[in-house]
Amino acid sequence: MVKYQQISKEMRQRLVDGYYSSNQPIPDEVTLAKQFDCSRMTMKKALDILVTEGFLYRKRGHGTFIVKSAIQSNKLNVVSNDTLGLSNLLKGQGKRPTSKILNFEVKFPTEEIASHLSIDLDTPVYDITRLRCVDGEPYVIEHTYMPTTLIPGINEKVLLSSIYSHISDNLGLKVAGSHRKIRASKAELLDQNYLDCQPDDPILEVEQAGYLNNGLPFEYAFARHRYDKFEFTTVHIRR
Amino acid sequence: MVKYQQISKEMRQRLVDGYYSSNQPIPDEVTLAKQFDCSRMTMKKALDILVTEGFLYRKRGHGTFIVKSAIQSNKLNVVSNDTLGLSNLLKGQGKRPTSKILNFEVKFPTEEIASHLSIDLDTPVYDITRLRCVDGEPYVIEHTYMPTTLIPGINEKVLLSSIYSHISDNLGLKVAGSHRKIRASKAELLDQNYLDCQPDDPILEVEQAGYLNNGLPFEYAFARHRYDKFEFTTVHIRR
DNA sequence: CAGTGGTCTAGACCACAGA
DNA sequence: CTGTGGTCTAGACCACTGT
Known part of the structure; x- marks a missing residue:
């Protein structure tokens, strides 16, 4: 599995585990890229997957947020299923x-x-x-x-x-x-x-x-x- | 409209116009990037859209090919519609x-x-x-x-x-x-x-x-x- | 081997929002 | 103004294919 898929997997786990508060944006892309020791482009590609799956949404100028309903009822798995x-x-x-x-x-x-x-x-x-x-x-x-x-x-x-x-x-x-x-x-x-x-x-x-x-x-x-x-x-x- | 969208639009038009022979791969990404005066990453992003729309498919080590059925009956527009x-x-x-x-x-x-x-x-x-x-x-x-x-x-x-x-x-x-x-x-x-x-x-x-x-x-x-x-x-x- | 697409980097500038 | 995500670059290396 390539890097952006691994990072995406880890982030998905963090989201369902409640690692991040759902009332505020998750850390910005530059910070996350440093944490995962990757470039910002790769971090973005990893987050793209979670956006497509409906776990996250982005607001330009604000940040990246958690879709609460997707975390509660894990019905969004239809995308991968x-x-x-x-x-x-x-x-x-x-x-x-x-x-x-x-x-x-x-x-x-x-x-x-x-x-x-x-x-x-x-x-x-x-x-x-x-x-x-x-x-x-x-x-x-x-x-x-x-x-x-x-x-x-x-x-x-x-x-x-x-x-x-x-x-x-x-x-x-x-x-x-x-x-x-x-x-x-x-x-x-x-x-x-x-x-x-x-x-x-x-x-x-x-x-x-x-x-x-x-x-x-x-x-x-x-x-x-x-x-x-x-x-x-x-x-x-x-x- | 940003660059990769413009390129994608132009390529989509070329495909439906029969600009490329459907029996052989379209030009490789490096060549296309030079033609469109962009980086290879941007060219790839533009082609990604056409792959998602079902117009193109890629074969690693071979090239990028046209989905004939998608060109003939333009029913794939459901993606954008x-x-x-x-x-x-x-x-x-x-x-x-x-x-x-x-x-x-x-x-x-x-x-x-x-x-x-x-x-x-x-x-x-x-x-x-x-x-x-x-x-x-x-x-x-x-x-x-x-x-x-x-x-x-x-x-x-x-x-x-x-x-x-x-x-x-x-x-x-x-x-x-x-x-x-x-x-x-x-x-x-x-x-x-x-x-x-x-x-x-x-x-x-x-x-x-x-x-x-x-x-x-x-x-x-x-x-x-x-x-x-x-x-x-x-x-x-x-x- | 050479040629293709797949991934990844480090950095740049832009667009947008709030203070 | 700062901080966010959106785009774009030039180049590198890897994975896979057929010769």
Whole structure:
């Protein structure tokens, strides 16, 4: 871990430990830089992380202050927890998901899927449908499409645990980010059957395009959530 | 506008103009820094913005590359358009919303609202319900709570246009960011009546806590959207 | 090896706020 | 005026990649 990340980590700990009074600014950047034996630029970069995470805010000419609400209820962790995959989402809560494979096949993509994955119509894709449960309760149905060429080695064993672990641990690929669209939808028959919900229960659908750090899209997926078991949380900071 | 923002703007324009071939890396940082007559740090900061916006990605040891899909369909603008308020959302599309005030009163907050606004139970809040339409079609019902002390001067005229314009233009306050939760919900009677939807139509609800740049929460709101007229778009970049 | 991006430094000047 | 954060510089070294 590089210097500014170490400093950021130490400062985050100080904040949640109440090391600094939340009624006055934390020490100024020059002072902190001396304490941490680094340049002011590096200190600023470390504090930038905490500002982005919502722990601190700056007032030019005044100083840097603590966001009290962020220290009390540590719900801002969504920023760092905002990774892909249900397995990751649940890690922080001491729960692990189970998976039931509803469909698993390899086929040629439709025009739409091919365009989202930046592949041509001749490149086969995995077509995967899984029911994900937590504590035996159905939570979400995930439809996933991935290019077989980019993400080889998908099998039942992988599908029953975590696709993302396979991608990072077995294939050594790095996930860079994703684009998501979130909408409300009516419950279809598949939802009603497997999510154990009523015809008039709404569904929260998250459409997601995932990208590797080489810029290639590796995943196009739809996650259909029970409306009473899931909500999507985001933090928006203006630049 | 400062230097790195100007450079970033110019580079963004070059990218959408096809100035650089998308099949090879753009010039390296040292070369670009010379072209723009700036230091490498400043050049990097300018490129950082475009990476965050999804236009570029970097490969250590290789270079900086263009995300083709971002250039083609300029849907990544959600990053910069990701501001608060329906008026802002619609600006890019040449449409303007109209508002119908369903309820407008001042009262004392409940425990829950007071805690979200970081005020005590003796501080009165605005309780506002508006129906927002686009081209005469109902789009969303917005329930908004704001402290009367922090955001004075709310009246019918303000409510019929944009609350955010009032906050920034009239009060001179700066919106720093927000926390949002997005969920699916069943249509209540109010939704059915004003959004012109059926009892079994789902609703996309966005709960939002808005913050000023001094760290104070100024808004706690629920926006209930027609499921066929709205979807929420986000971009997630791993650090 | 050379070329790329990633980090870090020491110092400078600017913009803004309060006394 | 002083003290704060915001920006910018010129240069250094490191980490990673492909040749």
